[in-house]
Amino acid sequence: MKIINRTVLVLSLVSMFADVASEMLYPIIPVYLRQIGFSVFAIGVLEGVAGFTAGLTKGYFGKWSDEIGRRLPFVRSGYFLSALSKPMMAFFTLPLWVFFTRCVDRLGKGLRTAPRDALLADNSTEATRARVFGFHRSLDTLGAAIGPCLALAFLWRWPGQYTWLFWVAFIPGMLSVALTFLLHEKRSPSATLRRGGFFSFFGYWKIATPQYKRIVPALFLFLMFNSSDVFLLLKTREVSGSDTTTITAYIFYNMVFAGASYPLGALADRLGKRNVLIGGLFLFAIVYTLFACVQQSISLLFLGFLLYGLYAAATEGVAKAWIAGQAHTDRATAIGFYTSGESLCTLFASLLTGFLWTHFNPFFAFGASVLATLLVIVYLLIIKSK
Numbered sequence: 001m002k003i004i005n006r007t008v009l010v011l012s013l014v015s016m017f018a019d020v021a022s023e024m025l026y027p028i029i030p031v032y033l034r035q036i037g038f039s040v041f042a043i044g045v046l047e048g049v050a051g052f053t054a055g056l057t058k059g060y061f062g063k064w065s066d067e068i069g070r071r072l073p074f075v076r077s078g079y080f081l082s083a084l085s086k087p088m089m090a091f092f093t094l095p096l097w098v099f100f101t102r103c104v105d106r107l108g109k110g111l112r113t114a115p116r117d118a119l120l121a122d123n124s125t126e127a128t129r130a131r132v133f134g135f136h137r138s139l140d141t142l143g144a145a146i147g148p149c150l151a152l153a154f155l156w157r158w159p160g161q162y163t164w165l166f167w168v169a170f171i172p173g174m175l176s177v178a179l180t181f182l183l184h185e186k187r188s189p190s191a192t193l194r195r196g197g198f199f200s201f202f203g204y205w206k207i208a209t210p211q212y213k214r215i216v217p218a219l220f221l222f223l224m225f226n227s228s229d230v231f232l233l234l235k236t237r238e239v240s241g242s243d244t245t246t247i248t249a250y251i252f253y254n255m256v257f258a259g260a261s262y263p264l265g266a267l268a269d270r271l272g273k274r275n276v277l278i279g280g281l282f283l284f285a286i287v288y289t290l291f292a293c294v295q296q297s298i299s300l301l302f303l304g305f306l307l308y309g310l311y312a313a314a315t316e317g318v319a320k321a322w323i324a325g326q327a328h329t330d331r332a333t334a335i336g337f338y339t340s341g342e343s344l345c346t347l348f349a350s351l352l353t354g355f356l357w358t359h360f361n362p363f364f365a366f367g368a369s370v371l372a373t374l375l376v377i378v379y380l381l382i383i384k385s386k
Contacts, residue, residue, distance in 0.1 A: 003128045004135055007183060008120060011075075012136045014179045015116075016143035018079055021086055021173035022105075023147030023254070024154075024165060029230070032162045033098070041354045042095075043230060046102060054106035054113075055343025059201035062114025062336020071115040071122075071332070076180040078112025081105070083173025090166040110343075114336035119185065121324035121331050129325055130273055133317035134265020138258050141312075145254035147172075152247050204330065204337045212326040215274075216338055218379050219319060222281065223345035225372035227353035227365075232308070235291050235362055236301050245298065249305050256309025264313045265321070273322040278380050280314030283307050285373045292366035 033043050065074050085105035089098065117133075124132035147169075154165055205213070229250075237246045268276040290304040320335065327334035349369075356365040 003124075003131055005123055007123045007185075008132055008135065010179060010182050011116060011120060012139035014075075014079060014176045014183075015136060015140035016146075017172045017176035017179065018082060019140050019143030020147040020150070021083060021169045021171075021176070023144040023250075024151045024169040024172075025086065025089070026144075026147070026229075026250075036098075038095075038098075039358070041358045043234075043354065045351065045354065046099060049099060049347070050102040050106040052344060052347040053103040054110040055340045055347065056198075057107060057110030057340075058113050058343060059204075059333070059336035059340035060198050061111050062118070062332035062334075062339075063201040063204075063330075065115040065118065065332040065336075066330045070185070071119040072180065072183055072185050074115040075112045075119070075183070076177065078108045078110070078116075079173075079180060080177045081108030081111065083108075083170060083177055086169040086173050087167050090163045106343075113339050114332045117320055117324065117335045117339075118332035121321075121335075124321075126325050127269060130265040130268035130276075130318055130321040131262060132265075133321040133324075134262040134268075134313070137265075137313070137317035138261040141254050141258035141261060143172075145251050145258055148247050148251045148254070152244065152251070155243070155247075201333055201336055201340070204333045207330075208334065208337075209326045212323065212334070214383055215322070215380075216341070218376050218383075219338070220341050220345050222373055222376040223342050224348050225352070225369040226284070226346070227349040227369070228346065230350075231353050231357065231362075231365065232291060232305075235294075235366075238362075239294060239296065239301060240298050249301060252302060253305040253309045253312075256306055257312045260310055260313035261317055264310075265317055268314075268318045268321070273318050273325075274380065276314050276318050277322070278377060280311045280318070281373055281377050281380075283311035283314065285370050285377070287311060288366045288369045288373070292363045292370065 033046070038046065061074050061078075065071055082105050085101050085108065088101040088104065091097065120132055120136055121129060150168075151165060154168065155161070158164065208216075233246055233250060236249050237243070240246060240249075264276055264280075287304050287308045290300055290307075294300045294304070320338075323338050324331055324335060352368070353365045356368060
């Protein structure tokens with residue numbers, strides 16, 4: 001089988017344009033929210049609730065995708081909702097409207113994530129899966145690097161015009177939707193699990209493989225202390241005092257992430273997904289230690305974003321490739337179960353980090369994440385030796 005076939009390429013381009021749209025806004029959203037009166041804790045609540053919305057839906061739509069044996073309707077609808085949410089932020093600055101808009105965006109993510117990843121898994125083999133997910137993540141993250149560049153150029157020309165930037169982001173968002181009409185799929189095998197209610201995807205745990213049951217709880221523990229990247233951007237803004245430096249650092253991180261995803265995916269296919277994943281978690285611990293301690297050095301911040309890009313490349317696509325490999329049937333349900341848990345853990349992580357940041361200081365917020373990550377690494381090393 002060809003490693004990067006037409007479906008994988010088009011899906012990767014779809015994700016790239018969607019991320020151009022999303023990441024044009026992501027670095028400026030915390031700044032914009034502070035400008036319209038949101039506190040750091042309120043930003044943490046907003047990101048957590050938005051993640052909770054995606055989390056509740058990823059598993060449900062993943063299982064639904066398995067039930068009907070279709071992926072594309074979910075992929076197409078999900079990208080459309082996310083594109084539609086971009087200009088909605090420009091209408092009003094009322095807190096409830098901002099919350100609703102972010103939830104619409106995350107609902108789109110919940111619709112598409114598990115079916116899209118299952119489609120990627122269906123177009124790969126165990127020997128190539130980490131490379132396929134790495135390639136998809138590479139183009140996805142390339143979009144995440146292009147988006148802030150466009151935002152930086154726009155704000156350089158029109159400083160402070162955040163409202164218009166939301167309208168500009170609508171264009172690449174709709175391009176991603178248009179590209180989904182180039183995709184075709186074959187109907188997947190029928191689902192193993194019976195049809196059920198909204199939370200019936202949790203029943204996947206009963207039929208999951210022993211390997212799946214060993215690794216997923218460890219990843220969930222890590223994710224409970226891995227808060228939104230918004231907090232890294234806020235720390236960068238506090239240290240540098242510059243919007244331009246903050247956005248530039250985020251662009252740099254995404255360029256590293258994009259460039260390293262495919263090579264580290266190939267390394268995972270060769271050396272084992274678990275080994276590369278553990279290495280990525282070590283990098284995460286180093287990064288959060290740097291952000292906990294840095295006070296004035298901008299160069300240390302950029303070193304942190306360099307290592308953070310390598311961590312992301314070594315874990316995000318690799319973890320999904322590993323999980324997809326454990327599900328011989330009901331792949332979208334297996335991925336949806338994991339990604340739902342991931343989003344729910346991010347809710348907890350964002351609330352915890354916002355609380356520690358507000359009531360103590362950033363050192364406590366980042367330090368808690370480091371300790372939890374080290375515990376997960378020890379656990380993964382122990383089960384590996386067994």
